[in-house]
Amino acid sequence: MRFVDEYRDPAKARALARQIASxxxxxxxxxxxxxxxxxxxxxxxxxxEAYLPEAVSxxxxxxxxxxxxxxxxxxxxxxIASQPGVTMATFGDLMRVPGRRGSFLDAKAKGADIRMVYSxxxxxxxxxxxxxxxxVFMAIGFETTAPSTxxxxxxxxxxxxxxxxxxxxxxxxxxxxxAILSSAEVALDGFIGxxxxxxxxxxxxxxxxxxxxxxxxxxxxxxxxxVLQAVYMLMRQLSERxxxxxxxxxxxxxxxxxxxxxxxxxQTMELRPSFEWRGLGDIPYSALKLRSRYAAFxxxxxxxVPGARVADPRACQCGQVLRGLIQPWQxxxxxxxxxxxxxxxxxxxxxxxxCAAYYNFGRRHRQAQKAGQR
Amino acid sequence: MTLAHGSGGKATQALVQAVFVEAFxxxxxxxxEDGAVLEVPETATNGRPRLAYTTDSFVVxxxxxxGGCIGDLAVNGTVNDLAACGAQPLALSxxxxxxxxxxxxxxxxxxxxxxxxxxxxxxxxxxxxxxxVQRGKADGCFITTSGVGAVHPGARLSxxxxxxxxxxxxxxxxxxxxxxxxxxxxxxxxxAQVASDTAPLNGLVAALLDEAAAGTHALRDPTRGGLATVLxxxxxxxxxxxxxxxxxxxxxxxxRGACELLGIDPxxxxxxxxxxxVVAPDLADRALxxxxxxxxxxxxxxxxxxxAEPAGMVLExxxxxxxxxxxxxxxxxxxxxx
Numbered sequence: 001m002r003f004v005d006e007y008r009d010p011a012k013a014r015a016l017a018r019q020i021a022s023x024x025x026x027x028x029x030x031x032x033x034x035x036x037x038x039x040x041x042x043x044x045x046x047x048x049e050a051y052l053p054e055a056v057s058x059x060x061x062x063x064x065x066x067x068x069x070x071x072x073x074x075x076x077x078x079x080i081a082s083q084p085g086v087t088m089a090t091f092g093d094l095m096r097v098p099g100r101r102g103s104f105l106d107a108k109a110k111g112a113d114i115r116m117v118y119s120x121x122x123x124x125x126x127x128x129x130x131x132x133x134x135x136v137f138m139a140i141g142f143e144t145t146a147p148s149t150x151x152x153x154x155x156x157x158x159x160x161x162x163x164x165x166x167x168x169x170x171x172x173x174x175x176x177x178x179a180i181l182s183s184a185e186v187a188l189d190g191f192i193g194x195x196x197x198x199x200x201x202x203x204x205x206x207x208x209x210x211x212x213x214x215x216x217x218x219x220x221x222x223x224x225x226x227v228l229q230a231v232y233m234l235m236r237q238l239s240e241r242x243x244x245x246x247x248x249x250x251x252x253x254x255x256x257x258x259x260x261x262x263x264x265x266x267q268t269m270e271l272r273p274s275f276e277w278r279g280l281g282d283i284p285y286s287a288l289k290l291r292s293r294y295a296a297f298x299x300x301x302x303x304x305v306p307g308a309r310v311a312d313p314r315a316c317q318c319g320q321v322l323r324g325l326i327q328p329w330q331x332x333x334x335x336x337x338x339x340x341x342x343x344x345x346x347x348x349x350x351x352x353x354x355c356a357a358y359y360n361f362g363r364r365h366r367q368a369q370k371a372g373q374r
Numbered sequence: 375m376t377l378a379h380g381s382g383g384k385a386t387q388a389l390v391q392a393v394f395v396e397a398f399x400x401x402x403x404x405x406x407e408d409g410a411v412l413e414v415p416e417t418a419t420n421g422r423p424r425l426a427y428t429t430d431s432f433v434v435x436x437x438x439x440x441g442g443c444i445g446d447l448a449v450n451g452t453v454n455d456l457a458a459c460g461a462q463p464l465a466l467s468x469x470x471x472x473x474x475x476x477x478x479x480x481x482x483x484x485x486x487x488x489x490x491x492x493x494x495x496x497x498x499x500x501x502x503x504x505x506x507v508q509r510g511k512a513d514g515c516f517i518t519t520s521g522v523g524a525v526h527p528g529a530r531l532s533x534x535x536x537x538x539x540x541x542x543x544x545x546x547x548x549x550x551x552x553x554x555x556x557x558x559x560x561x562x563x564x565x566a567q568v569a570s571d572t573a574p575l576n577g578l579v580a581a582l583l584d585e586a587a588a589g590t591h592a593l594r595d596p597t598r599g600g601l602a603t604v605l606x607x608x609x610x611x612x613x614x615x616x617x618x619x620x621x622x623x624x625x626x627x628x629x630r631g632a633c634e635l636l637g638i639d640p641x642x643x644x645x646x647x648x649x650x651x652v653v654a655p656d657l658a659d660r661a662l663x664x665x666x667x668x669x670x671x672x673x674x675x676x677x678x679x680x681x682a683e684p685a686g687m688v689l690e691x692x693x694x695x696x697x698x699x700x701x702x703x704x705x706x707x708x709x710x711x712x
Contacts, residue, residue, distance in 0.1 A: 224696075
């Protein structure tokens with residue numbers, strides 16, 4: 001298939017693997033964080049680690065929007081969805097995310113009207129079709145999806161739709177990366193930068209990471225050869241003792257990003273002073289809320305929201321996975337108490353979650369496979 | 375109950391085990407094959423025939439889609455479950471739960487499609503039942519079909535019979551039906567030239583068993599949950615591993631494209647006119663040739679091999695050159711496709 005198979009060519013992968021291996025300095029190990037859950041999914045789905053030398057390991061970052069949502073926000077969303085007359089519209093990924101007393105899927109089975117949609121505009125359409133109900137869109141995601149929420153709010157306003165609101169959980173990508181680097185718990189050598197987010201924000205925002213933390217960042221596409229090439233580009237920077245922002249995904253991402261998308265975000269949303277991230281705790285100025293002039297479309301203004309804070313289950317180590325401290329299989333409940341059917345932590349829910357990706361695609365013969373390829 | 379319990383994946387299996395096997399527990403049900411095989415008391419005239427017996431419900435939305443409708447789907451689904459037991463259909467039953475307000479013309483179209491599909495399979499709808507419920511209590515029309523079939527005398531089929539070295543053959547491209555229904559709903563805003571593969575496979579299975587019954591260890595039609603789920607069931611029941619070769623698995627370009635866009639893996643997307651055969655290596659070539667000689671198996675191909683290890687798991691050699699686990703689904707990407 002055109003524009004897909006070109007990026008999955010094993011001969012090119014072997015050539016890149018040789019170049020990566022040649023850049024490894026003897027006795028040194030390399031830890032690269034793939035920030036985005038989409039990359040985690042690609043790495044496991046295609047068995048990409050088979051091409052990496054033992055000295056290079058990939059650790060998973062906080063870039064899966066489902067994984068970083070704290071339990072308290074899930075409980076808040078279920079509280080809104082359970083109010084009479086409310087229809088909650090959500091992406092399918094979120095259906096199984098556990099709150100303190102169950103997930104959307106459980107709430108739906110108990111009678112809450114929760115519908116899966118593929119875009120916020122579908123939620124707005126639902127509001128027009130159900131004029132007697134209050135339709136709430138559960139908005140999640142990084143700067144990738146924030147523009148479509150913003151456009152939907154603007155359209156709802158233009159069309160005078162009064163029974164539509166947004167429960168805004170949009171987050172931003174740079175603050176958690178800086179939080180991880182500042183915590184100094186994990187020695188990272190560089191970042192495989194997210195692709196879709198960067199299509200919106202561009203490459204410039206990552207310069208602070210290269211400049212202040214001296215870590216190379218390569219903005220990267222989602223096909224397996226993209227990721228392998230990004231590893232090569234990071235290794236080349238490390239071997240040349242450079243720390244710069246480079247763009248591997250130039251077929252989609254421009255240096256300045258998408259000004260129209262940034263403009264609609266800025267028009268409708270502002271940074272919250274602080275927001276809780278699953279496993280990372282409170283991070284200042286890391287999430288978005290609707291500006292006060294769009295309060296009519298803000299579910300947090302329209303409904304009673306408990307706003308309770310819920311500690312993560314004690315057994316769950318999602319926080320350490322999201323900070324790159326441990327790999328999924330090192331979590332004490334991985335594949336035992338915590339599985340995709342009965343997830344304890346969010347990382348086991350979304351197909352982009354590190355634990356689910358590893359559970360679904362990678363969990364067997366990892367070492368044997370690595371050894372066999374060499 | 376949640377929708378995940380209807381996905382055909384792990385939640386469905388857990389529900390069936392915990393509720394139905396628990397309640398009905400008996401040696402014909404417990405292996406959870408596509409149908410039960412019944413020994414008929416021996417008579418002077420017909421020796422000792424074996425009958426296959428199965429049932430299936432259909433709740434597909436929309437009722438009509440490119441390549442078929444709920445009617446032919448309901449007939450072919452049960453014919454194919456009998457075929458997976460190695461049986462030719464003798465007779466079918468059909469039960470209709472119809473929602474108040476369904477157009478008579480639609481019901482007639484559905485019934486005509488069922489009659490045509492039954493003729494194509496060499497059988498007929500011999501008995502049935504009709505119920506009508508209030509508006510909102512069913513979605514248009516739900517159909518349950520059951521079937522009785524005569525098992526091929528040479529067939530010794532079970533998903534527990536796979537042995538290391540066996541070849542895994544699929545009778546044609548996978549995912550056509552699921553992708554078609556998903557796009558026919560029009561919720562996704564994409565369109566593609568795809569049509570359901572719904573078709574009766576009893577003729578194809580007869581051709582296969584006439585040629586290679588002794589080496590055919592297991593048959594399964596990969597409906598809900600797709601090829602991946604069927605092979606996980608084989609791996610678990612037989613205590614073997616299955617290693618697939620991604621590059622060998624036939625998927626139509628339009629189906630692959632739609633799946634790429636939606637982030638769905640075609641291995642998990644339903645087929646309604648494909649059979650998966652697990653065949654001993656010495657008879658695999660003959661089995662493949664027999665399938666290819668049949669019009670519904672022209673694109674049959676070997677997609678993988680049964681291995682001793684890792685027992686109970688399905689792996690895939692990716693076209694990219696890695697290896698990955700192909701697990702059973704735990705959620706439901708596409709409810710109500712059949």
